[in-house]
Amino acid sequence: MSRAVPEQKPTWRTGTAPGIFPLLGHGIALYRRPLAFLNSLPAHGDLVEIRLGPQRAWMVCHPELTHEVLMDPHTFDKGGPLYDRLGKLMGDGLVTCRRPTHRAKRRLLQPAFRPSHAAAYTDLVTEEAESVCHGWRTGRTVPVTEAMMTLTTRVISRVLLSDSLDDTTTAEVRDCLTDVVRGLFVRTVVPIDALFRLPTPANRRYRHALTRLHAIIDTAIAERRRGPDRDDVLGTLLAAARGEGGAPPITDQEVHDHLITLLLTGVEAPALCLADAFSLLARHPEAERRLHAELDAVLPGGRRPGRDDLPHLVRTRCVVAETLRHSSPGWLFTRVATRETELAGCRLPAGATVLYSPYLLHHDPASFPDPERFDPDRWLPGRAGAAQRRALMPFSAGNRKCLGDEFAMVEATLALATIAGRRRLRHVPGYVEQPPRPAITLGPRALVMACEARSRASDSRTAGDHVVDNA
Ligand code: HEM
Numbered sequence: 001m002s003r004a005v006p007e008q009k010p011t012w013r014t015g016t017a018p019g020i021f022p023l024l025g026h027g028i029a030l031y032r033r034p035l036a037f038l039n040s041l042p043a044h045g046d047l048v049e050i051r052l053g054p055q056r057a058w059m060v061c062h063p064e065l066t067h068e069v070l071m072d073p074h075t076f077d078k079g080g081p082l083y084d085r086l087g088k089l090m091g092d093g094l095v096t097c098r099r100p101t102h103r104a105k106r107r108l109l110q111p112a113f114r115p116s117h118a119a120a121y122t123d124l125v126t127e128e129a130e131s132v133c134h135g136w137r138t139g140r141t142v143p144v145t146e147a148m149m150t151l152t153t154r155v156i157s158r159v160l161l162s163d164s165l166d167d168t169t170t171a172e173v174r175d176c177l178t179d180v181v182r183g184l185f186v187r188t189v190v191p192i193d194a195l196f197r198l199p200t201p202a203n204r205r206y207r208h209a210l211t212r213l214h215a216i217i218d219t220a221i222a223e224r225r226r227g228p229d230r231d232d233v234l235g236t237l238l239a240a241a242r243g244e245g246g247a248p249p250i251t252d253q254e255v256h257d258h259l260i261t262l263l264l265t266g267v268e269a270p271a272l273c274l275a276d277a278f279s280l281l282a283r284h285p286e287a288e289r290r291l292h293a294e295l296d297a298v299l300p301g302g303r304r305p306g307r308d309d310l311p312h313l314v315r316t317r318c319v320v321a322e323t324l325r326h327s328s329p330g331w332l333f334t335r336v337a338t339r340e341t342e343l344a345g346c347r348l349p350a351g352a353t354v355l356y357s358p359y360l361l362h363h364d365p366a367s368f369p370d371p372e373r374f375d376p377d378r379w380l381p382g383r384a385g386a387a388q389r390r391a392l393m394p395f396s397a398g399n400r401k402c403l404g405d406e407f408a409m410v411e412a413t414l415a416l417a418t419i420a421g422r423r424r425l426r427h428v429p430g431y432v433e434q435p436p437r438p439a440i441t442l443g444p445r446a447l448v449m450a451c452e453a454r455s456r457a458s459d460s461r462t463a464g465d466h467v468v469d470n471a
Pocket residue numbers: 094095106113261262265266267269270273324328329330333334393394395396399400401402403404405407408
């Protein structure tokens with residue numbers, strides 16, 4: 001039986017996760033087998049106490065309770081040592097800022113990523129998607145994750161900075177982002193600064209990558225100030241720095257922090273989502289065949305998708321939605337109680353860490369029957385119930401919901417349609433799915449696949465494969 005939206009306040013179950021190690025708490029389980037650990041928690045309650053090192057923390061394991069936390073930013077804000085550390089690396093941008101300054105920052109950036117605006121990026125995304133798969137040859141292997149990182153880096157840098165970065169600098173940004181995102185996770189979960197001052201190759205790589213990213217952004221800002229205005233996110237930020245638009249001017253540091261935050265958030269998650277989609281499709285031939293049938297019907301002859309095609313790429317969007325459910329790149333997030341409060345009947349002290357995990361919510365059989373099964377049809381129009389739609393939270397919810405949610409959906413749908421319309425990717429012989437290595441995001445970090453010619457689905461199409469309904 002799947003879960004329904006409760007009509008009245010439910011009686012919450014609370015508990016404590018077993019297996020607390022002295023000093024390390026559940027840190028080892030979370031690091032060594034993060035997904036199995038998360039999947040084990042709902043059995044212990046809707047709100048489950050865990051230990052992060054010696055500290056108590058509470059994991060919300062029910063979608064409605066998660067909404068309760070996310071819809072109350074006065075009580076559950078970003079904050080605590082984790083965000084203090086992230087703030088040192090990313091500045092005071094949209095991800096790390098606290099509630100009092102959040103609204104103004106969000107209002108400034110929102111227009112560029114508004115759902116009605118997302119389709120305006122169609123040509124940009126399809127051009128870049130075509131360009132990354134252009135050189136793929138049948139029978140050769142393709143570094144899929146790297147190619148998707150190239151694609152999403154080029155897309156976000158054009159959205160933020162138009163054509164300010166040349167190809168070499170864009171590739172450098174991609175490589176720096178990979179090193180920084182990898183290093184960010186350990187720096188936020190292991191609070192021992194001395195470790196990261198050691199001259200190890202990993203520390204040197206991280207420091208170099210962060211320094212280069214900051215320098216590339218500073219150069220782009222300085223060059224724009226010397227040249228003409230452009231209608232992009234940097235243009236919006238510089239207008240805000242000049243005090244245009246009525247709000248108090250933002251500082252140069254804020255311009256910089258916004259750009260680095262958007263680069264750090266806008267590249268890896270959509271790239272991992274796309275890499276995961278190709279990996280999952282290769283393991284689920286029926287889902288792949290139906291996707292191809294839609295692409296051949298909507299985009300005959302491998303035509304490049306345009307803005308008007310988006311409403312007809314129903315199954316393609318379902319593949320993206322199901323990939324985000326099955327293999328959500330954003331897997332674990334925290335909030336801090338700003339005051340003593342009650343959650344699920346438990347008293348939480350001021351400063352308490354509350355965690356939520358899209359991965360956990362998406363793999364709870366109470367919300368999604370047979371959760372390990374990759375089944376894009378779950379998201380066909382009219383199929384999913386209200387409770388399932390509420391439990392699907394790859395982009396979070398509430399005022400800190402992903403700024404780029406619709407942009408990322410459009411980007412991934414168009415990129416998938418463009419690439420899968422031209423090429424078919426298969427796992428190489430001997431491929432074994434690797435257990436995920438925890439980082440800020442989860443996903444296949446070094447996926448390599450084999451490229452095959454794409455047979456037209458019209459050869460084997462069965463009635464009903466192409467969904468006309470675009471509700
Ligand atoms: C598949 C792709 C993506 C996924 C799964 C994803 C997921 C998320 C999640 C779960 C959050 C909330 C984090 C929290 O609760 O602490 C978030 C926030 C955010 N995301 Fe994304 N994201 C994606 C793509 C993007 C893109 C393309 C951008 C670039 C515009 C972006 C920019 C942001 C920003 C700026 C925030 C902070 C929003 C705020 O606090 O107001 N994301 N994202």
